[in-house]
Structures are given as C-alpha cells and as structure tokens.
Amino acid sequence: MMKNNYRILIIDDEEIILDSCTEILAGGDYEVATATDGTRGLKRLKEFQPDLVFVDLKMPGLSGLEVLEEIHELDPTIVTIVITGYATVSSAVEAMKQGAYDFLPKPFTPDQFRLITHRGLERRKLVLDTIALRREKELLRENFAAIVSHELKSPLGAVQQNLFTLIDELSGTVTEDQLRRLERMKTRIGDLVELIHTWLRAISVDIETIKDNFEPVSVPTVISKAVESIEPHAVRKAIEVVTSVEEPLSPVFGDEVTLTEALVNIGNNAVKYSHMGSQVSIKAEEKDGHIVISVSDTGVGIPKEDLPFIFDDFYRAESGRTAAGGAGLGLAICRRIVETHDGLISAESEPGKGSTFVIELPVYKGNLED
Amino acid sequence: MGERKRLLIIDDDPDFVEGISSILEGADYAVDVEYNPDDGYKALQTNPPDLLLLDIMMGRGAEGIMLARKIRKDPELREMPVLIITGIREQIAFLFPGEPVHPRFVAVDELVEKPVEPEFLLDRVSALLEAAEARKAETS
Numbered sequence: 001m002m003k004n005n006y007r008i009l010i011i012d013d014e015e016i017i018l019d020s021c022t023e024i025l026a027g028g029d030y031e032v033a034t035a036t037d038g039t040r041g042l043k044r045l046k047e048f049q050p051d052l053v054f055v056d057l058k059m060p061g062l063s064g065l066e067v068l069e070e071i072h073e074l075d076p077t078i079v080t081i082v083i084t085g086y087a088t089v090s091s092a093v094e095a096m097k098q099g100a101y102d103f104l105p106k107p108f109t110p111d112q113f114r115l116i117t118h119r120g121l122e123r124r125k126l127v128l129d130t131i132a133l134r135r136e137k138e139l140l141r142e143n144f145a146a147i148v149s150h151e152l153k154s155p156l157g158a159v160q161q162n163l164f165t166l167i168d169e170l171s172g173t174v175t176e177d178q179l180r181r182l183e184r185m186k187t188r189i190g191d192l193v194e195l196i197h198t199w200l201r202a203i204s205v206d207i208e209t210i211k212d213n214f215e216p217v218s219v220p221t222v223i224s225k226a227v228e229s230i231e232p233h234a235v236r237k238a239i240e241v242v243t244s245v246e247e248p249l250s251p252v253f254g255d256e257v258t259l260t261e262a263l264v265n266i267g268n269n270a271v272k273y274s275h276m277g278s279q280v281s282i283k284a285e286e287k288d289g290h291i292v293i294s295v296s297d298t299g300v301g302i303p304k305e306d307l308p309f310i311f312d313d314f315y316r317a318e319s320g321r322t323a324a325g326g327a328g329l330g331l332a333i334c335r336r337i338v339e340t341h342d343g344l345i346s347a348e349s350e351p352g353k354g355s356t357f358v359i360e361l362p363v364y365k366g367n368l369e370d
Numbered sequence: 371m372g373e374r375k376r377l378l379i380i381d382d383d384p385d386f387v388e389g390i391s392s393i394l395e396g397a398d399y400a401v402d403v404e405y406n407p408d409d410g411y412k413a414l415q416t417n418p419p420d421l422l423l424l425d426i427m428m429g430r431g432a433e434g435i436m437l438a439r440k441i442r443k444d445p446e447l448r449e450m451p452v453l454i455i456t457g458i459r460e461q462i463a464f465l466f467p468g469e470p471v472h473p474r475f476v477a478v479d480e481l482v483e484k485p486v487e488p489e490f491l492l493d494r495v496s497a498l499l500e501a502a503e504a505r506k507a508e509t510s
Contacts, residue, residue: 150427153457153484154383160485161389168488169396 006121007031009048011041011067012056012083017106021054024110025117038062042070045078051124052117054104056083057091065095072099077131079124081116145200152196160189198330207336210258216251216364217259219284219291225256226263227282233268238277241267246285253364254341262334262345266295266357269330273355274299289363296356302349310347311335334359375499376400380410380437381425381455386484390423390455393488394495407433411440414447421499426456449505451498454481 008030010021018034025032033048035041038061045053053071057064068080082095082103092103101123104116163186171179227241234241252259263282270280274297284293302310311331338345338359349355377399381387384405391401402419404410407428414422422441426434438454441447480494 150457154386154427157457157484158383158385158389161386164485164488165389165392169392 005029005031006052006124007033007048007050008052008054008117008121009033009035009041009045009050010054011035011038011059011064012054013037013059014056017056017083020110021113024113030117038064038067038070041067042074045071045074050078052079052081052120054081054083055095055100057088057095058085065091065098068095068098068100077124077127079120079127081120149196149200153193156189156193156196160186160193163189198333207258207340210255210337210340214254216366217254217256218251219249219293219361220245220247222256222259222263223282223284223293225260226267229260229264230267230271230280233271234280237271237274239271239274240279241271242279242281244281244283249284249286249291250363252291252341252343252361253366254361258337259341259361262337262359263293263295265330265334266359270295270297270299270355270357273297273301286363290360291363293359293361294356295358296354298354301351301353301355302347303351307347307349311345374398374400375420376402377421377423377495378410378413378419379403379423380405380407380413380428380434381423382406382428383425386425390486390491393491397492397495399495407437411437414441414450418447418450420450420502421495422450422452423495424452424454426454449502451502452480453494453498455484455486456481457484 006029008025010018010032011034012018012021013036015036018036022032022034033044033050035044037059038055041053041055042062055064055067055071059067062070064082064084068082071078071080076099080100082092082100083106084092084095084103085106089103089105092100092105096103101120102116104113163182167179167182167186170182174182223243223245227243230241267280267282274280278298280295280297282293282295284291286292311334335345338361341361343359343361345357345359347355347357377394379387379391379401381403382405387403387405391403394401402413402417404413410424424434424438426432428434434454434456438452441450441452480498482491482494
C-alpha cells in the first residue's frame with residue numbers, strides 16, 4: 001500500500017532535540033527521520049524526500065544557512081523551518097530572508113512544536129496545490145488554444161480551398177476585375193489564417209519554456225533559414241534580400257527555431273513596408289561580446305510618435321504602416337523571443353526613408369566541445 | 371499507363387472535400403470520398419485506391435492518425451501511398467501540447483497543409499503515384 005503520510009526531517013546536532021521531537025510527533029500521521037549534522041541531513045534528504053525540514057542554525061560542520069541554501073537549490077517546494085536559540089533570533093530572520101518559512105526558538109514546548117509542524121505542513125500542502133493548479137491551467141491553455149484554432153481554421157480552410165479551386169477553374173471565363181476580387185478574397189482569408197496563428201502563438205506558448213532547450217546556435221544558420229522564408233515574399237515584390245555576415249562569428253546560446261522566427265518576422269516586415277524593386281539588407285557582426293544582427297529597408301519608415309510603442313502587445317500604428325495590415329503582435333513576439341535570450345531589440349526609422357531593426361544577443365561563452 | 375488512377379479522400383469536412391476533389395477530378399483522377407474513418411477503412415479494404423488522401427482531425431480527435439497506423443500494419447494496404455492533408459500546425463500542437471512541432475509523428479509518405487494550392491496538390495499526388503509505380507516495377 002502507498003503511504004500518504006507527510007515526511008518530516010529534523011537536522012540538529014543535539015541528540016536530545018532529535019529524540020524529543022521524534023517523541024512528540026510519534027502517534028501522528030507522520031514519518032520522521034533525523035540527522036545529526038548538515039552533511040548527513042542533506043544525504044538523508046535526497047532519499048527520504050521530506051515535505052518539511054527542521055534545520056538547527058548552529059551546528060558544527062555545514063552551517064544551518066548553508067544547509068538551507070542547499071535544500072532550496074535541490075527542491076524549492078520543500079518547506080523549511082529553522083531551530084534557533086533565543087539569543088540568535090537575528091540569524092533566524094536572516095534564514096527567513098533566505099526562504100525559510102518560519103523559525104522555532106529553543107527551548108520550546110511540545111505544543112509549540114506540534115503547532116509549528118502543523119503550520120509548516122499546511123504550507124507544504126498549499127505549495128503543492130499551487131503547483132498542481134498552475135500545471136493544470138497550463139495544460140488547459142494549451143489544449144484550449146489547439147481546439148479553438150481547429151474550430152476557427154477548419155471553416156476558413158474549407159473556404160480558402162474552394163477559392164483556390166474556383167480561381168483555377170474560372171480563369172478565362174471571368175473578367176479581369178472579377179478575378180482580381182477573387183484573388184483579393186483569397187488574400188484576405190490567408191491573412192485571417194495567419195492572424196489566428198499569431199494570436200494562438202501569443203497566448204498558447206509560454207516563451208520561458210524555450211529556455212529548457214537552449215544550446216549553442218550558429219547565427220549564420222539562423223540568418224540563412226530566415227532568408228529562405230523571407231525570399232518568396234521578397235520575390236513577389238521584386239525586392240532583393242542582401243545578407244552580409246562577418247566571419248568568423250561566435251555562436252549565441254538559445255533556441256534556433258524561435259530566433260529564426262523572430263528574424264523572419266522582422267524580415268517580412270521589412271519586405272512588407274518596402275517599395276517594389278528595392279533592397280532589404282541583413283547584416284551580422286560581432287561587437288563587444290555581442291552578436292549584432294540588423295535588418296534594414298528603404299521603405300515607408302515608422303512615424304516618430306509610433307516608434308516607442310512598436311514592440312508593445314497589440315500596438316498598431318495609426319498612420320503610415322496600417323495599410324499593410326497585421327495583428328500588431330509580430331514585433332511583440334520578437335521582443336519576447338529576443339529578451340528570453342537575454343538580448344535587446346531596437347529600431348531606428350526615418351519616415352519615407354526606411355527602418356533598421358537591430359537584435360543584439362550575448363555571445364555564447366561556454367565550451368563548444370561539451 | 372492509360373487507366374485513370376483512383377484516389378480516395380477520407381475527410382469529415384464536406385466543403386473542404388469538394389474543394390480538393392474538384393481539383394483532382396479536373397486533372398482526370400477518379401475520386402471517391404468517405405466522410406469518417408470507419409467507412410474509410412471499409413472502403414480501403416473492399417476497394418483499395420491507388421492513393422489515399424487522409425485528414426487527421428476527425429471525430430473525437432486525431433482519428434486520422436489511428437487510421438494511418440492501421441494502414442501501416444495492414445500487409446494489403448502498406449504499399450499504398452498516403453498523402454495527409456491537415457491543418458498541421460495546431461493539430462500537432464493538439465496531439466503533443468507543449469512539444470516542438472514534429473511533422474514525422476506517423477509514418478506517412480507526405481504531409482501537406484490545409485488549404486493547399488491546386489498546383490501543389492496535383493504535384494504531390496502525381497509524384498507519390500509515380501514513386502509507388504516505380505516501387506511496384508522494382509519488386510515485380
């Protein structure tokens with residue numbers, strides 16, 4: 001049978017404390033383990049996996065504070081309570097600043113010990129419940145996004161499919177003006193599908209989770225993959241995408257997929273707001289421990305009053321750029337991606353002359369052989 | 371060659387089906403349609419087509435995936451080319467929430483995203499049919 005009792009670990013160099021605490025808790029629904037110093041305590045902790053740990057602050061060997069730090073490192077959900085002499089209340093406060101939940105001054109009565117144990121375990125339950133709830137919410141959010149997207153995208157996909165087919169089948173039998181309107185419908189629905197993707201991306205992805213898969217990433221690879229995605233849009237407007245990458249270039253530490261996404265977003269914007277037949281240039285160089293990637297266009301530019309807000313969620317410029325449409329989220333997502341990489345994103349622009357977007361990412365300093 | 375190739379579409383969205391079957395019929399394929407995985411599987415067994423176009427999200431969830439797995443286990447159907455047509459991105463997110471998108475989640479010959487440009491669809495279909503034809507010629 002699986003035992004669901006709470007597990008309590010007591011770390012104290014005074015045997016009498018260990019014995020009396022064990023005695024006080026006997027008969028309750030607890031499993032109790034003890035250790036006589038910090039090193040033993042931490043060893044015991046790993047196999048025993050306690051819910052609540054009492055730590056004496058003054059012990060020979062590892063100090064109570066060091067033990068606390070180690071416990072919080074190992075598992076921040078374990079509730080810790082420090083045991084301390086009356087004279088050292090100030091160090092108890094220090095311990096609480098470092099994450100201990102409460103402190104128990106020596107000497108203490110059995111009732112005081114029972115009470116603080118009870119409170120500590122309630123705290124533990126709260127911590128675990130909160131984690132479970134958060135996980136559930138996360139799952140719900142992800143599934144919700146997927147379901148909603150299916151419900152929205154399926155009908156649009158069916159409409160779009162028929163438009164594709166009709167445009168094909170009707171070519172030659174409809175007037176140029178009618179064909180233009182059909183094409184326009186196709187474009188609008190395509191935009192709508194993209195919009196759904198962007199919104200879903202914004203709500204369903206917890207950007208912090210990409211950090212779990214960070215690895216050294218080659219910037220030239222990111223750039224060439226991004227250019228691959230941007231090119232088809234550029235070709236349609238006869239825009240030339242020119243890249244110049246300084247060599248050699250140190251890698252950055254991050255996630256190739258989202259970094260590429262950020263660059264594609266910025267590159268597509270540059271194309272979108274550029275004039276037919278112009279040029280978009282993507283440059284990468286290494287400067288003061290940073291990789292600096294810049295994307296420049298000679299397009300319509302961004303009005304001064306809009307510039308400070310372009311990286312905000314759902315911000316859409318009132319003037320100038322609105323014609324091309326969009327969700328007002330693309331650059332916000334870029335900012336989040338870049339910031340998750342400990343990087344900076346910025347933009348300079350002169351209306352009528354063009355814009356330059358700059359992403360700065362810290363160079364990866366780890367050992368590449370690992 | 372000569373004979374018209376027979377295609378089977380299994381998809382629960384009649385509007386979408388009309389869109390693609392019209393393209394395929396226009397290119398002189400014989401097109402059959404089944405609107406749910408069960409009828410689809412029956413049709414596959416009684417009268418296997420030269421190529422199957424399969425949707426993923428049907429019924430209560432990813433029933434297209436189950437069907438694709440069943441086909442891969444069936445010695446009679448294993449060699450049949452399968453083209454999955456799907457709203458890939460969110461459907462994979464639905465199948466594997468929180469995981470990076472990985473299109474190779476089931477052994478199929480090809481995956482294309484809904485909606486699909488007519489020219490691209492015809493391209494994929496004829497490429498898959500040719501590849502199947504070549505395989506057959508090799509083994510016989």
